[in-house]
Amino acid sequence: MSSINLKKVVKFYGKTEVVHGIDLDIDHNEFVVLVGPSGCGKSTTLRMIAGLEEISDGEISIDDTIVNELPPRKRNISMVFQNYALYPHMSVRENLGFGLKIAKQPEAVVKQRVSEAADILGLSELMDRTPAELSGGQRQRVAMGRAIVRHPQAFLFDEPLSNLDAKLRVQMRTEIKKLHQKVATTVVYVTHDQVEAMTLADRIVVMKDGYIEQVGTPMQVFNHPKNTFVASFIGSPPMNQLPARIEGQTVVFDDGTKLPVPGHLADKVREGQQVIFGIRPDDMTPEGHGIQETGQSTILELKVDLAELLGTETLIYTSLAGQEIQGKMFDPRDVSPGEVLKFRVSLDKAHLFDAATQQSVSVG
Numbered sequence: 307m308s309s310i311n312l313k314k315v316v317k318f319y320g321k322t323e324v325v326h327g328i329d330l331d332i333d334h335n336e337f338v339v340l341v342g343p344s345g346c347g348k349s350t351t352l353r354m355i356a357g358l359e360e361i362s363d364g365e366i367s368i369d370d371t372i373v374n375e376l377p378p379r380k381r382n383i384s385m386v387f388q389n390y391a392l393y394p395h396m397s398v399r400e401n402l403g404f405g406l407k408i409a410k411q412p413e414a415v416v417k418q419r420v421s422e423a424a425d426i427l428g429l430s431e432l433m434d435r436t437p438a439e440l441s442g443g444q445r446q447r448v449a450m451g452r453a454i455v456r457h458p459q460a461f462l463f464d465e466p467l468s469n470l471d472a473k474l475r476v477q478m479r480t481e482i483k484k485l486h487q488k489v490a491t492t493v494v495y496v497t498h499d500q501v502e503a504m505t506l507a508d509r510i511v512v513m514k515d516g517y518i519e520q521v522g523t524p525m526q527v528f529n530h531p532k533n534t535f536v537a538s539f540i541g542s543p544p545m546n547q548l549p550a551r552i553e554g555q556t557v558v559f560d561d562g563t564k565l566p567v568p569g570h571l572a573d574k575v576r577e578g579q580q581v582i583f584g585i586r587p588d589d590m591t592p593e594g595h596g597i598q599e600t601g602q603s604t605i606l607e608l609k610v611d612l613a614e615l616l617g618t619e620t621l622i623y624t625s626l627a628g629q630e631i632q633g634k635m636f637d638p639r640d641v642s643p644g645e646v647l648k649f650r651v652s653l654d655k656a657h658l659f660d661a662a663t664q665q666s667v668s669v670g
């Protein structure tokens with residue numbers, strides 16, 4: 307139940323600066339997910355919070371106490387790693403209680419905390435098994451249980467699900483979410499998977515190359531990405547992004563195709579501005595196969611290059627101004643390559659980014 311604050315935190319490995327003075331305020335009981343491509347500095351940031359890496363400059367505080375010099379065990383936070391390394395010769399019960407025993411907690415406390423964690427995680431029936439007798443998901447739960455028994459002020463998760471197969475990953479994701487609802491505590495969670503970030507987070511921190519690109523609720527970063535990087539990283543399939551130029555009230559693409567400037571962005575652009583026009587595949591739907599066709603929209607006739615059937619929807623690959631883009635057909639029918647479809651482009655959902663800065667013209 308701690309707040310965690312990072313002030314201008316810098317990390318050098320040797321002479322290489324990998325985290326460039328980041329600021330971040332995490333509230334009590336907040337579930338914050340650090341997300342970004344491999345190498346962007348997520349794990350380093352998490353490890354600095356845990357005290358496993360020294361910080362090169364700046365300040366980290368937990369509950370208003372600066373912890374820069376405090377060793378990990380004094381920070382009262384628990385870390386759950388991707389590689390959950392349980393003790394193979396110990397039972398689940400012993401694995402859960404081991405850390406507390408080492409910390410010389412009285413036996414009654416160990417027993418009570420272990421049984422409480424087992425209850426929370428649904429491990430009570432498995433207490434006498436060894437890790438070899440557990441499924442991957444059950445082992446992951448024991449690893450989380452080891453963190454829970456310490457009653458930490460905050461949990462830090464470093465890609466905890468990336469060793470699990472796809473189905474189990476989804477299941478464990480739900481369990482972690484439920485766990486956070488049961489055990490009100492601060493969580494900082496690192497992943498490269500934007501779906502995990504969207505589904506778990508109260509707030510998402512999108513990182514790139516050692517910088518924070520945007521902090522916001524899942525809805526904010528999805529609906530109002532600050533720049534082209536966030537726009538393409540959050541959301542799957544990624545947002546279509548096409549270079550264009552503003553001419554009067556129109557967006558003109560490189561091949562001369564024109565669309566009206568979206569009404570909500572009309573006063574955010576200037577004549578002649580080079581822009582990137584962004585539209586998510588969900589907001590480009592063949593007529594009669596969209597989910598919402600109420601706001602400002604326009605029609606583009608485009609030829610289908612490829613259709614991917616996904617069940618309740620079909621992903622349609624087409625191209626505009628020489629660039630591949632994707633649309634989505636909901637309530638789908640069979641579609642063949644070469645077919646020309648009338649796509650309704652929901653302009654009220656469209657984005658514009660300045661081509662030079664790659665920053666949104668409307669999100670500050």
Ligand code: ADP
Pocket residue numbers: 319324342343344345346347348349350351
């Ligand atoms: P992420 O968790 O986002 O994949 P990391 O925080 O692990 O990224 O790494 C950030 C950058 O720091 C990367 O360029 C990585 O190569 C570098 N790095 C990480 N750990 C070390 C280390 N111990 N020594 C030198 N460079 C490192």
